[in-house]
Amino acid sequence: MAIHEKSLIEPERILSEEKLVVDGVDVSGSWNTMITPRYLRDYDDDFEAVIQKYAGGENVHRCWQCGSCTNSCTMYAQNVQFNPRYWIYLTRLGLKDEIIKDKDIIWQCVSCNKCTNICPKDVRPEGVMKALAHWMEEQSITEKTPSTHFDETFWEEIYHTGRIEDASVMMGFFKKTNQPLMQDWLVVFGKRMMKYLPIAQMAKMGLNFIAKPRTKSWGKTGEVLKAYVQEQKEAAHG
């Protein structure tokens, strides 16, 4: 299934010498096309199966490398290094080290579903992105990403009350990621919000923040769901 990859000439493999004279000719600086060879011997044949066990990665084996996902990708338009097709290719080949080079951007998938919508093979690339991000967190290749912190803050609230409350999710998230609540733009945002907001609405929001909205019949639903997820994760990853 080899498809010629994006350039395999990484900057670190291009030879350069500050001062070098060969046969009386000065060839200092970058040597055009003098590149150290690269051998790929670190295939992990089981890697695809590992990613398939993460939620969202189930269909990664279906990929035919058509490139529709990257072509339609919201993040690719922001940053050409963000390349779902390439990461799916590497996943299937088991080239983990290559994927890890992009560890700091994979989590940035915004879940716009353009890829999942257009994929002719139902790979659900958006899910594969999440699966890869979670695998890297669990292997301690990356720290827990801001996105995961946010997801967890969110789920904690639902687990307890069945609902979420905007302001407390936001504050919980800032706390977890050590961000100040008084960021310039948030202050301006708050001021503009207060400008016309009727007192009754403000009181309602304040009340919501203190006495969290609850699903009264939530009962043991949160517990049952938590136990289910635990069970599923143990079955998948041991």
Add this chain to the structure above:
Amino acid sequence: MGKVAYYPGCALEGSGGPYDKSTRALVKALGLEMENLKDYNCCGAMEVKNIHPMLQTYLSARNMAIASEQMGLDAVMAPCNGCYHNLKKAEYETATSEKAMETVQDLARKADDPVYKGDVRTLHLLEWLMEELGTEGIKQRISKSLNGIKIANYYGCMYVRPRQIFPEKDQGPGSESSYKPHFMDDLLGAAGAVNVDFPLKTACCGGAHTLSDSDTSTQLVLNIIQAAEDAGAEVIATECPTCHSGLEMHQIRAETEFGIKTNVKVLYFTQLLGLALGLSPRKLGIHENISDSVGYLKEKGVI
């Protein structure tokens, strides 16, 4: 079609308050019938599926089960794209996978929750209005034209993608398109607005990472706002509380952090339709938006 269960969702209880307010006012003025979904729970939003996909499926199915088992209704109406998307997705997952349906029902029994049987359909507020009244029905009820204000209709991601979970879309004339949605254009056009040719109707605002990757979200929102302004729009009409908050927040953030000022106003489509029906701005929560459009609307003679 008759009565539907109204599912506002968590966002409309909080930051999307004006959307809830204007939806209720609009529905009342149009004489349509809806009943609050009893004691609902969060649908799982964009976040919970990343903990485990079944959580999202179950949370959404639980809401549909409340509508059918406890209220005897066969339709849930959600104005929020996130809620709508998740309920549709749960509908799709359980209809196409026996295992998913079994799991959902099994969890419901364990938790003493109402059991979802797959006999409820979910629609978005836009779909409900089109189904019940259509553009003709709106035209007959307009008391005050929107005076040709120039609108870019912004639908976001969750209303159309992935198309697999929306079997009623793309069914030819009269149905909604997942590629180029037009229901909001149709309704606001009927109310006297001019819909500009806006290429980014279903672009992403970065809502899922609005706080966790703010720079990306600001950039994505700027794309949308600038494209709308380039197309000649004075207003961006929204139909999702997350998109709406995202546009408002990152419009401010672009200004305060990057010095990029834009002027387009952001309003919920329900607020605009409500104005055309002659409802007062206060009733529609227009003053509660962060995006200050009061002066502009007065200038245009809409309020």
